[in-house]
Amino acid sequence: MTLQPRDIALFFIVFGLIVATGFLQSWNVALGIFNMGLISAIMALGVNMQWGYAGLFNVGVMGFVALGGLGAVIVAMPPVNDAWAAGGLRVIAALIAGLGTIVGAVVLWRRMERGLRRTALLIALLVVGFFVFRALFDPAVEAIERVNPAATGYLGGLGLPVIIAWPVGAALAAGAAWVVGKTALGLRSDYLAIATLGIAEIIIAVMKNEDWLARGVKNVIGLPRPVPYEIDLQNDPGFVDRVTGWGFDPVTASSITVKLAYSGLFLGFLALLLWLTQSALNSPWGRMMRAIRDNEVAAEAMGKDVTGRHLQVFILGSAVCGLAGAMMTTLDGQLTPASYQPLRFTFLVWVMVIVGGSGNNFGAVLGGFLIWYLWVMVEPFGQTLIGFITAGMTDGFWLKEHLLDSAAHMRLLTMGLILILVLRFSPRGLIPER
Amino acid sequence: MIDLLNALAVLANFVIMPALAYGSQLALGALGVTLIYGILRFSNFAHGDTMAFGAMATILVTWALQAQGVTLGPLPTALLALPFGIFATCLLLLATDRLVYRFYREQKAAPVILVIVSMGVMFVMNGLVRFIIGVDDQNFADGARFLISAREFRELTGLREGLAIKSTAVITVVVAVLVVAALFWFLNKTRTGKSMRAFSDNEDLALLSGINPERVVAITWIIVAALATTAGVLYGLDKTFKPFTYFQLLLPIFAAAIVGGLGSPIGAIAGGFVIAFSEVTITYAFKRFAGYLLPEAWEPDGLVQLLSTDYKFAVSFAILIIVLLFRPTGLFQGKTA
Numbered sequence: 020m021t022l023q024p025r026d027i028a029l030f031f032i033v034f035g036l037i038v039a040t041g042f043l044q045s046w047n048v049a050l051g052i053f054n055m056g057l058i059s060a061i062m063a064l065g066v067n068m069q070w071g072y073a074g075l076f077n078v079g080v081m082g083f084v085a086l087g088g089l090g091a092v093i094v095a096m097p098p099v100n101d102a103w104a105a106g107g108l109r110v111i112a113a114l115i116a117g118l119g120t121i122v123g124a125v126v127l128w129r130r131m132e133r134g135l136r137r138t139a140l141l142i143a144l145l146v147v148g149f150f151v152f153r154a155l156f157d158p159a160v161e162a163i164e165r166v167n168p169a170a171t172g173y174l175g176g177l178g179l180p181v182i183i184a185w186p187v188g189a190a191l192a193a194g195a196a197w198v199v200g201k202t203a204l205g206l207r208s209d210y211l212a213i214a215t216l217g218i219a220e221i222i223i224a225v226m227k228n229e230d231w232l233a234r235g236v237k238n239v240i241g242l243p244r245p246v247p248y249e250i251d252l253q254n255d256p257g258f259v260d261r262v263t264g265w266g267f268d269p270v271t272a273s274s275i276t277v278k279l280a281y282s283g284l285f286l287g288f289l290a291l292l293l294w295l296t297q298s299a300l301n302s303p304w305g306r307m308m309r310a311i312r313d314n315e316v317a318a319e320a321m322g323k324d325v326t327g328r329h330l331q332v333f334i335l336g337s338a339v340c341g342l343a344g345a346m347m348t349t350l351d352g353q354l355t356p357a358s359y360q361p362l363r364f365t366f367l368v369w370v371m372v373i374v375g376g377s378g379n380n381f382g383a384v385l386g387g388f389l390i391w392y393l394w395v396m397v398e399p400f401g402q403t404l405i406g407f408i409t410a411g412m413t414d415g416f417w418l419k420e421h422l423l424d425s426a427a428h429m430r431l432l433t434m435g436l437i438l439i440l441v442l443r444f445s446p447r448g449l450i451p452e453r
Numbered sequence: 454m455i456d457l458l459n460a461l462a463v464l465a466n467f468v469i470m471p472a473l474a475y476g477s478q479l480a481l482g483a484l485g486v487t488l489i490y491g492i493l494r495f496s497n498f499a500h501g502d503t504m505a506f507g508a509m510a511t512i513l514v515t516w517a518l519q520a521q522g523v524t525l526g527p528l529p530t531a532l533l534a535l536p537f538g539i540f541a542t543c544l545l546l547l548a549t550d551r552l553v554y555r556f557y558r559e560q561k562a563a564p565v566i567l568v569i570v571s572m573g574v575m576f577v578m579n580g581l582v583r584f585i586i587g588v589d590d591q592n593f594a595d596g597a598r599f600l601i602s603a604r605e606f607r608e609l610t611g612l613r614e615g616l617a618i619k620s621t622a623v624i625t626v627v628v629a630v631l632v633v634a635a636l637f638w639f640l641n642k643t644r645t646g647k648s649m650r651a652f653s654d655n656e657d658l659a660l661l662s663g664i665n666p667e668r669v670v671a672i673t674w675i676i677v678a679a680l681a682t683t684a685g686v687l688y689g690l691d692k693t694f695k696p697f698t699y700f701q702l703l704l705p706i707f708a709a710a711i712v713g714g715l716g717s718p719i720g721a722i723a724g725g726f727v728i729a730f731s732e733v734t735i736t737y738a739f740k741r742f743a744g745y746l747l748p749e750a751w752e753p754d755g756l757v758q759l760l761s762t763d764y765k766f767a768v769s770f771a772i773l774i775i776v777l778l779f780r781p782t783g784l785f786q787g788k789t790a
Contacts (some may be wrong), residue, residue: 074565076565076568076569078498078572149759202774202777202778203774203777206777206781207715207781208564208565208568209495209496209564209565209568209715210711210777210781212496212498212568213496213704213707213708213711213773214770214773214774214777216703216704216707217704217708217766217769217770217773218770220701220704220766220770221764221766221767221770224763224764224766224767225764227763228761228763228764361700362576362579362700366572366575366576369569369572373569424587425583425584425585425587428580428583428584428588429580429584430580431576431577431579431580431583432576432577432580432581432584433580434576434580435573435574435575435576435577435578435579435580436573436576436577438569438572438573438576439553439570439573439574439577442566442569442570442573443553443556446566
């Protein structure tokens with residue numbers, strides 16, 4: 020269960036690649052890759068819990084990551100008091116009414132006898148509930164969005180330290196996972212895939228369109244940071260003296276210090292998670308999960324609640340993705356719903372897990388760093404490659420122009436090829452499950 | 454009375470016609486998904502991008518034909534290019550099967566592994582399409598735009614509301630009907646089609662009866678290529694070609710296939726129309742429609758729109774969830790295991 024020399028060597032190779040970037044390009048770039056690598060590793064851990072432990076196929080990673088980002092905004096941004104006065108309570112009342120309708124419908128469905136009366140009452144309840152919801156919701160939203168739309172136009176957050184947002188983002192993602200898991204687990208394995216694909220698209224649609232919540236495509240910028248700002252460091256004489264004493268340029272040093280602070284924070288969380296997931300995997304619970312994954316029928320015959328365990332691990336894994344999402348939004352300092360692309364946030368994480376080694380937490384972490392590194396570097400590599408191929412062609416030749424323009428799309432092709440090749444020739448990944 | 458007719462014209466123009474066309478496109482897409490599911494037994498995530506590839510190949514041939522001055526008169530040139538597009542997609546899918554999927558078939562890998570593999574194929578196809586044609590909108594529709602324009606309809610009937618019949622919508626429905634008829638004839642009447650259905654129903658029994666599985670699989674891919682390319686081209690003609698929208702079509706297409714019952718061709722068609730009609734009806738603003746039917750005093754202030762069009766995916770998703778909760782096998786008993 021522990022790392023073998025070969026695995027440690029693989030980690031050294033990947034970190035060596037990142038360090039080489041530091042020497043060859045700049046330490047800013049290298050630390051940027053390292054920080055996103057840490058976040059990618061956490062996402063990969065979440066997916067690995069679902070796929071590696073339990074064999075659940077989640078294609079909605081993007082949605083859970085985005086919910087984590089939403090959590091960061093809701094917790095960390097300062098509240099917009101005028102907007103709360105204009106319609107904050109009314110929106111909450113509307114949401115409670117909507118939720119109450121759904122809960123009422125579920126209770127009605129469970130409690131009443133099967134028959135025409137139940138169906139009629141259910142439909143009536145849903146229709147009335149929907150119109151009550153809209154009647155409360157629409158004017159409140161309009162009032163909120165009218166409050167200084169250029170700068171706010173949304174409710175803002177709670178104004179709490181951003182670190183608190185991380186568990187909150189995880190909790191949001193866990194809630195969404197509960198809804199999906201409750202409906203789609205226990206059915207065919209592909210159904211979960213389609214359901215998660217759907218919920219991810221819907222979460223992104225909500226975040227793009229509900230301006231009252233997090234400004235939609237107008238983006239929330241300037242999230243509070245858990246680490247100092249570069250400009251404050253540059254204005255701090257003690258800091259400037261120290262770094263110039265060491266022979267560094269204060270501007271570069273300040274941005275590197277900030278990035279290092281993030282690295283330390285993320286590294287701490289990753290280590291904690293890695294310890295937790297490893298303990299879980301090696302506990303009786305972890306053995307049970309793998310037993311269920313390897314033979315559901317046998318596990319069920321031994322008295323294990325297969326659907327219940329699946330729901331549990333699905334929620335846990337999604338919560339980890341939500342945590343990573345909140346961390347990423349904190350690192351970016353902004354929430355931009357339009358930037359959530361399924362190919363980048365769902366499928367890339369899958370490539371990380373498969374390449375790293377599904378079922379092995381260290382493998383997932385390694386995959387997170389390696390694939391993120393490749394994702395960043397493939398583009399310049401691709402440019403160079405295309406430049407090399409087209410070098411012999413005359414300038415202005417249509418094929419040359421076209422190839423140079425399309426070099427940016429090399430990434431998808433490469434990632435797809437890596438996934439297919441690894442699945443074909445090394446399906447257990449770089450650090451296989453043991 | 455005249456108000457009622459006006460209201461119906463509004464409804465037909467903004468709900469029924471678009472939903473019919475969209476439903477046909479979804480049905481063709483869902484048929485492809487359901488066939489792969491029935492024969493190869495996995496959910497093909499690359500289907501949206503297969504449609505994009507087919508549409509792209511057709512568009513390239515269409516441009517070449519247009520450059521040569523070849524057109525179909527009032528019909529879009531793309532119809533002439535369609536067979537070439539299908540041929541290219543066939544080659545791509547057969548090559549993919551040979552290079553990628555066959556290995557897992559021989560290994561008898563779990564379906565979920567094949568789903569992940571299809572995800573990798575999706576990446577590659579998506580990259581290929583972007584690499585060749587780029588990510589932008591491509592317009593390739595030519596020929597007559599309307600069979601009957603809104604103005605002609607108004608002059609013809611004397612109604613205040615016009616019903617524009619887009620030629621692409623009519624072509625979509627006609628082509629879809631022809632393709633579906635041909636497919637069902639093939640599946641039910643020909644020897645090969647029967648062997649495909651036998652293979653789908655019971656693989657072991659089919660193998661014992663001397664059916665060559667590789668041949669069945671190859672024919673399935675060819676049919677899927679034809680269906681996917683046709684669906685992709687029709688969608689592109691009716692709306693617009695943009696690689697990313699084809700990826701997003703995956704959700705409604707899968708919803709359609711599951712609602713109808715995975716593995717059931719009739720179900721795929723029914724599911725396509727169920728999804729399309731619900732999506733269009735729920736996101737349509739009924740203000741004008743209600744304006745004709747209700748007394749003036751009751752005329753609504755708002756748009757009378759249940760959901761904004763941005764949430765059209767939520768509709769397919771909600772229907773999918775309802776079906777999963779209450780009837781996981783779909784409307785037409787599909788496969789469950």
